[in-house]
Amino acid sequence: MQHSVAALFMREHGYLVDRKGHSAFCLAALEGGLVHESDLSPLYSYPNGYGLHLVTGKVVRSIESRVEFTCEAAVPDSERIAYGLARKDIDITYASGIALPVAEAGLLHDSVLAPILTQGADCGYDLVNAAKTALDALWPQAQRVCRNVEGGTVYTHQPFSSHIHGNDFYLEACERNCFYLDWPELTQENLEMHILLTKTLDAMNTYLIPFHTPFTAFSCWGQYTGGVSESYEAIKDDITGKSHAEIVEVLMAHDDLDELGWLGMEMDADEMDEASVERAASLLWQMDDVERNFKYQLTYGQEVTDENRKAELGELLSQAREISSRNSKESELAHVLSDALASCISRVDGHQPVDTLIAQAYGDSEELGGYENSPNRFFDCIWVLADERHKALHVEAVESFNADLEECADVTVKLPLNTGALVAQVTIPIMERTSQCLELLRRIQLSLEVPANAQQ
Structure with a gap:
């Protein structure tokens, strides 16, 4: 996927990269101490102009952090000018067709719409922008950030974005969002917590949104380990x-x-x-480890009713609450798992998977845009990993993942804005479930980190 992102950037924005000038600029910054050797990693991940572009951006941000410069003081009326340049001429009929369903679904209120409508026929851009802002609020920026710790340093970036195109709202992934968990050591003492964590992730995968765990990605005949x-x-x-x-x-x-x-x-x-x-032994040992230790799941089968499922999840919830009350090193993780299980229980009645909700809105796969743009393409970019326990399998799986996405220009999930009913029944639930799942995964990740890291 990295190669696809880099190739797309160079194809559309390669003219922005001055290889000679930017290289000299970055070298001077490195020699001057504005950036460090570790900041040059994009040059190895993206051995083309895109890597240089990313490093140049880091240098610019490093300089910005050391210089106080306000656009307002330097350029009078800069805010008004920037807003005017950003505005697009959007047809009022189209804009109304976007804003009205969002308003009917309860996301846009008169207090927001009234000032916009006073502009008359020139308010198309602001109507669409207001609709997007209201939708984005369902998935806050904090839940779109990828956060990982390496060598005691916390690194963050944002792999997700969103946009409106036609009568649809798109969630887009530019790369994977990996949650590296300091998984409890697999000992007899930790077996209870290990099984509880594994089954809770499976419950979240079922009742919130689909994402990858060691089992789905790395097990025998998992998605990326053929x-x-x-x-x-x-x-x-x-x-x-x-x-x-x-x-x-x-x-x-x-x-x-x-x-x-x-x-x-x-x-x-x-x-x-x-x-x-x-290498072969590492791959085989890791797959055997996944098969024996990471396949704990909820009970599945046609005979499993909603009542059966709630009873099973209820037992897990009781177990998590009991562990959280012990005031031990496992208490914080058990508390998060309790919240996750409670959320899953509340969604059992009338539950519909994400792909089912979207299929009801769009019908057959042709209208969705084919397999390469199916809903799971987007959610396949969310991975939960047992730290580096399965590192060799992870490397193999990423190669397979990248190969899967080579033909995809964009990795998105398309949500309907056609009617207020579809926004309420499909778009809002998927946005809310995505946000809640990513928030819970982040809390699980933080609860497993050492305190010094979790506070950063």
């Missing part, structure tokens, strides 16, 4: 429960590499060198 899955199934009986070192021994003694499919061909091509065997 090649490893083939090899794992061929040798599963020989490696289940074994350590990494023991799996290396099994691979070295394996007679027929063809049975290992893709991993077998890879090792055969390298003549069973140590590095290729170690």
Whole structure:
């Protein structure tokens, strides 16, 4: 996906990059201490003009933080001028068709609309902008931010945006939002909390929005692990429960590499060198770990009724509340899981998955824009990971993920603005569920971090 983003930027905005001038500018900033070596990482992630563009932006922001400069003082009437330049000539009929359904759904009120309508036929831009602002409020900026900690430093960026096009509201992802969790160590002592966390994530995945967990992304025949899955199934009986070192021994003694499919061909091509065997063993151990330790789920099947589901979630909720009352190191996480489970229970009656809601609004997949623009393309960009426990599988999965998205110009989910009823029944619930799920995932992430990190 990184390559797709970079290629799209260079195709449409490559003229903004002055390779010689910007390189000299960034080098001078590095030598002058305005940025650090770690700030140059985009040059390696995006080995083209886009990486240089990102680094140049960091340098500019670093300089801005050291210089007090107000546009208002330098340019009289700057706010009025900027607003005038930003305005677009939008047809009043179209704008009204956007604003009215949003207002009918209860998101736009007379106090906002009345001053806009006094402008007459020139108010199209402001009507559409007011509708977008009202919709964006359902998914606050704080829940659109990706936050991760590396070496004690907190890094944030915003991988999500939104826009109105035609009679639809689009949520767009420019890259993945990964929640790296300091997962509780898998010991007998922590087994209860481990199972509770895993099942709660599955409940959120079911009743809020779909997102990736180690199980959905990395399990045998998970969404992004086809090649490893083939090899794992061929040798599963020989490696289940074994350590990494023991799996290396099994691979070295394996007679027929063809049975290992893709991993077998890879090792055969390298003549069973140590590095290729170690890598294969890592992939197999990690998949076995996911299969044995990260597949705890709610009960599924046609016989499971809403009452059955609420009873099951209720038992998990009672368990979480009991743990949260112990005043232990697990209390904060258990408290967050309690809130997540309570939210899921409240949504059981009449629950409809995101893709079902959208299908009811748009009908067949052709109107949605085909598989590459299906709702799950957007939600596939949200990943919950057990820190770096499955690092080798993660690398493989990201390659598969990027390949999936190579043909996608934009990774979006399309929400209807045609009528007030559709806004109320489809757009608002999906926006609210997205915001709530990301907020809960962030709280889970913070509750598992050491206090020094969680406070930053």
